[in-house]
Amino acid sequence: MLPNLAKIGDLPFEEKLTAKKEKFIESAHIKIMEKRSLILGFHL
Structure with a gap:
């Protein structure tokens, strides 16, 4: 799981980047x- 946003401020810089990247991905x-799913006609 991703660290929650309150904790991101406590992380080292590289871990912050990784967390942001994971969130983006x-x-x-x-x-x-x-x-x-829209193309296939399914609904989530």
Whole structure:
């Protein structure tokens, strides 16, 4: 799981970047899945 936002301020810089990157990848993945499901006619 991702650290919650309150804790991100306590992390070392590299870990902050990783957490942001993971969050970005996760949201991008969700968007891709939503598009794919729309194309296939499914609803999440």
